[in-house]
Amino acid sequence: MGSLAAPREALLPLSYPPARRDESVVDDYHGVLIADPYRWLEDPESEEVKEFVERQARLTDSVLEKCEERERLRRRITALHDHPRYDTPFKRGGKYFYFHNTGLQAQSVLYVQKDLDGEAEVLLDPNKLSDDGTVALTLSSVSKDGKYLAYGLSSSGSDWVTVKVMRIEDKQPELDTLSWVKFSSISWTKDGKGFFYCRYPAPREGHELDAGTENNINLNHEVYYHFLGMDQSEDILCWRDPEHPKYIYGTDVTDDGKYALLYIEEGCNPTNKLYYCKLSLLPHGLEGFKGRNEMLPFIQLVDNFEARYLFVTNDDTKFTFMTNKGAPRYKLVRVDFIEPESWTDVLPEDDKDVLETASAVNNNQLLVSYLRDVKYGLQLRDLETGALLHEIPVDIGTVYGISGKREDSDVFIGFTSFLSPGIIYKCNLAAGVPEMQIFREAFVPGFHRENFEVKQVFVSSKDDTRIPMFIVSKKNIQLDGSHPCLLYGYGGFNISLTPSFNVTRLVLTRNLGFVFCIANIRGGGEYGEEWHKGGSLxxxxxxxxxxxxxxxxxxxxxxxNPRRLCIEGRSNGGLLVATCMNQRPDLFGCVLAHVGVMDMLRFHKFTIGHAWTSDFGCSDNKEEFHWLIKYSPLHNVKRPWEKGDSHRLQYPSTMLLTADHDDRVVPLHSLKMLATMQYVLCTSLGSSPQSNPIIARIERKGGHGAGRPTQKMIDEAADRYSFAAKVMELSWTD
Structure with missing residues (x-):
């Protein structure tokens, strides 16, 4: 455990910057009047908002300067982070491609090699695109013939992407530049002449815009096809639906090149419509649509939002899909486009395990992964019948990045766990029995897995539902209630939290005595769609x-014990820990709420927030408003000492984390929550029992999290965990 040190400089009660309250802003929600005195904090371009942010930043800096373990944490995290990391390779046009980071590079670099034994060459190094590492390569796709790379760049963590093209042979950039791309893949046609992508209209035509700082709602997603060498203005508009401006699209092109698939989603629920276009039957190909105000002739295969359908493979008109239709833990089905009403099961839903992925490999086989009590399993099955051929043994952990095509007999498989920095296996399927060989393995100097242990326990919730939880600690700790503990959760959008390696958390465990825990609560996807629905709406x-x-x-x-229990969550997890802080302030000593959704009455009005109504509901609906108002963090900050409890009871020490270019969960959520907490708990009172600090860390040139440069990740970790160590009175042990 982290030992109690000699007394250090205590954090005195803070003097919070004043924030104007506009009491005139009141909204009527179905007859219920709700004040919103910090509505002005929703305008990111306002000078008053910028001044508020600057004052809060100075306050936070003054607190962090008193956090004694900050620099030691930074040094130790940096040292352990400095180890080579690789993603699983993928093959296109006879070449191999992979991402690699030597350790402390801001962004991972894309490499290419002609064969696995050949010399690897740098294909694209995003670290050369900015001085501070804030330009990230967030999207990439190699043409099927291996001649071109289409890649997307985002700046300062924004979801906005600019797509460019490079010739792979001589690594020369083409002139192609596609703007205002968001929530998109890149789907090349087999002829290599171009690709499908999705974009939104520019947020503000004719205005200079620091992309990612705007709050504008994202509407009217559109599907385009881009021909290489053409200006974006000449791209073919393939699909739009102005009657449904909130729809979000995705595309796929089958490996045989004959079909383009169109996925249509109306929110974040695991459901989609599914249309297809037979490219091979277009009289003049895609070129025939140039200059014509005519969309592609997509055919409706599934025209409702009853289930999710994901393409696996096809043999001409016979398609295999992964779906949750009538199968909350997913199954594989087959349909012949000639008889679209006739669907058959290829791999039925399992009684307990959740089908996570399915890949067609080795001509006539399926490599499938299952989630079993939040741990992965791998199987090889027959493509035609779904029959089990082999169980492929993997350790307790997470399988990721399965890389292999229908024609490949060699498949690459990524694996990680709480105590495994990362292994890439090369699996040979040509032999009768799959052969798993370690292709690459990450090693972290100074990390000794034998000093740690991992347990999985099951907790009874309020309604007696069994909730799995992983616990990572030093070996053989005494359960005497003295250990600092970090409890992490998410619980939403069908997302599963599975075991993964994290240098920072192991530093906390090794040097500050933390017990690290992940609670796999409802709302996630750990047990399928029923588990997801059990924690939504x-x-x-x-x-x-x-x-x-x-x-x-x-x-x-x-x-x-509660004084040493720190809770942490990101995005929907930020909502989670903020709500739990409101509901049980007595149970926690510290709260770290990253980029959280805090205003549950207005989230749907900004950027892509409208897509989250599938999980949360919407305050425009009377019934759903009454769900939301009961837990909305912004609207449920109460003084715990006024509830008849002890006068000494107060809110835990709190750090809200946000970023100026987060255009997913826009910063206004955290800013309004910060102002509300500081006012209700502190500045509105002459003498407040609230002595625990309430601060915010506001990242500059940062977004929701994706594409963040390595140094920014290290700096943020050192800041937030030194804050936790300070308020929980922890000190360093070597």
């Missing part, structure tokens, strides 16, 4: 109950 409170039950388990079983 009217049942969202189950997420908070599950997380609180997990925290209570850690206390009652001697892992920690």
């Amino acid at each position: 009217s049942k969202k409170q189950n997420c908070f109950d599950d997380f609180i039950a997990s925290a209570e388990f850690l206390v009652s079983n001697g892992y920690t």
